[in-house]
Amino acid sequence: MADTVSFLVDPLPVDASPEFLEASFREIEPGSGALAVNDLAPHRGDGIFETLAVIDGHVQEVGPHLARLANSARLTELPEPNLEQWRLVIRRAAERVPAEGEFALKIALSRGVDPGTTPTGWVHVTPGADFSAARERGIRVVSLDRGVARGAGERAPWLLLGAKTLSYAANMAAIREARRRGADDALFVSSDGFVLEGPTSSVIARIGDEFVTTPPAAGILHGTTQRSIFAHLEGQGRRVAYRDLRLDELRRADAAWLVSSVRMAAPIAELDGAPLPVDPAETAALNAYLLSPRD
Numbered sequence: 001m002a003d004t005v006s007f008l009v010d011p012l013p014v015d016a017s018p019e020f021l022e023a024s025f026r027e028i029e030p031g032s033g034a035l036a037v038n039d040l041a042p043h044r045g046d047g048i049f050e051t052l053a054v055i056d057g058h059v060q061e062v063g064p065h066l067a068r069l070a071n072s073a074r075l076t077e078l079p080e081p082n083l084e085q086w087r088l089v090i091r092r093a094a095e096r097v098p099a100e101g102e103f104a105l106k107i108a109l110s111r112g113v114d115p116g117t118t119p120t121g122w123v124h125v126t127p128g129a130d131f132s133a134a135r136e137r138g139i140r141v142v143s144l145d146r147g148v149a150r151g152a153g154e155r156a157p158w159l160l161l162g163a164k165t166l167s168y169a170a171n172m173a174a175i176r177e178a179r180r181r182g183a184d185d186a187l188f189v190s191s192d193g194f195v196l197e198g199p200t201s202s203v204i205a206r207i208g209d210e211f212v213t214t215p216p217a218a219g220i221l222h223g224t225t226q227r228s229i230f231a232h233l234e235g236q237g238r239r240v241a242y243r244d245l246r247l248d249e250l251r252r253a254d255a256a257w258l259v260s261s262v263r264m265a266a267p268i269a270e271l272d273g274a275p276l277p278v279d280p281a282e283t284a285a286l287n288a289y290l291l292s293p294r295d
Contacts, residue, residue: 004030005096009089009121011109012082021082025089027096030124039120041110045167047120048072049108052090053261054125057099058293059090060261064224065107072163073109079119081109093123102128104262108166131263135287138269138278139184139258143247144174146188146196150244153219161219171199185258187271194218195245201258201266202226205250206282215242225259225290232289255279257286264290 009025016024028034040046050065066083073081086107097103103125110120153161160167178186187203188196195203195214202223205212211233216222230240250256255277256268265286267278 001098002030002096003098003127005093005123005125006030006032006034007089007093007123008034009085009123011079011119011121012085014080014082016082016085018084021085021088024085025092025121025123034122035110035120036113038114039110040112040114040116041108041120041166043114045165045169046076046116047108047110047166048076048078048164049106049166050164051261052105052107053128053264054094054097054103054105055291055293056101057094059094059105060290060294061224061228062087062090063295064227065261068164068222068224069107069109072165075157075160075163076165078109078111089121089123093125097125102262104128110166128262131266134184134266135264135283136280138267138283140182140270141185141187141198141258141268141272142178142181142183143189143272144177144186145191147191148219149192150190150194150196150218152190154217159219162216162221164221168199174199183270185266187258187268189247190218193246193248195247195250196220197223198258198260201260201263203245203250203256204229204259204265205245205253205256206279207249207253210239210241212241212243212245214245218244223259225261225264228294229259229265229286229290251276253277255282257283259286259290 006028007025050069053060105125112118112120174186197220257265259265267283268276269278
């Protein structure tokens with residue numbers, strides 16, 4: 001067993017024979033030089049990825065993450081991924097880390113070495129950070145203008161706002177800007193005042209007895225954790241809705257969370273310097289669900 005595990009993957013076509021799956025990837029030393037300098041992942045950020053949580057040996061939401069990987073491949077015009085290959089790689093990687101604790105498992109698919117005729121893939125598993133304080137006490141968030149109006153993804157699909165691409169430099173810059181302002185995380189807002197998403201998370205607000213999130217048509221990544229939470233809440237007979245949410249409405253919410261695959265549900269305790277109500281019981285219930293085995 002190891003705390004950090006890396007696999008290099010030779011992506012197979014969707015019609016590849018199952019007999020080739022096991023030989024299509026190999027474990028490598030974490031941190032070793034595995035990608036060519038002219039691979040289009042480090043060279044131009046031209047690729048897609050997913051990050052899955054591994055909780056006490058169980059990989060969470062494999063199906064939804066692979067479905068989104070396939071959608072990202074379609075949006076970026078990458079070859080359709082062989083999902084059975086990726087299921088096997090994910091399973092083998094999870095078997096190499098301890099069966100107790102939280103881990104983050106990242107899968108990535110690059111367009112490959114320039115000019116990008118043969119895709120490159122890899123898996124990297126690392127110990128999860130300690131998010132207990134964020135989950136219990138909440139986080140301070142600042143709103144940042146994304147610089148595009150709501151619906152930009154539909155008007156300009158080449159922006160790839162609905163794909164989870166490796167081009168995350170702007171997202172990381174937003175988090176650094178939030179920390180410069182004394183906050184823990186950021187919330188992107190459209191230039192016309194609508195709530196979008198966090199740099200690495202989705203937003204959920206509880207307004208009255210309804211849980212609200214921004215619709216994907218607004219130009220955001222459709223979060224796997226948000227979808228799982230909504231399905232769970234609907235199963236309890238609670239009301240959920242995809243609708244436009246203005247920043248001023250979020251400021252008046254009864255509670256709000258940034259949700260993601262590894263940090264889970266982090267209540268927003270402060271937005272742009274003003275306190276937001278935190279519901280400890282609701283937050284604990286959400287995280288108890290998110291930390292339980294989910295497929």
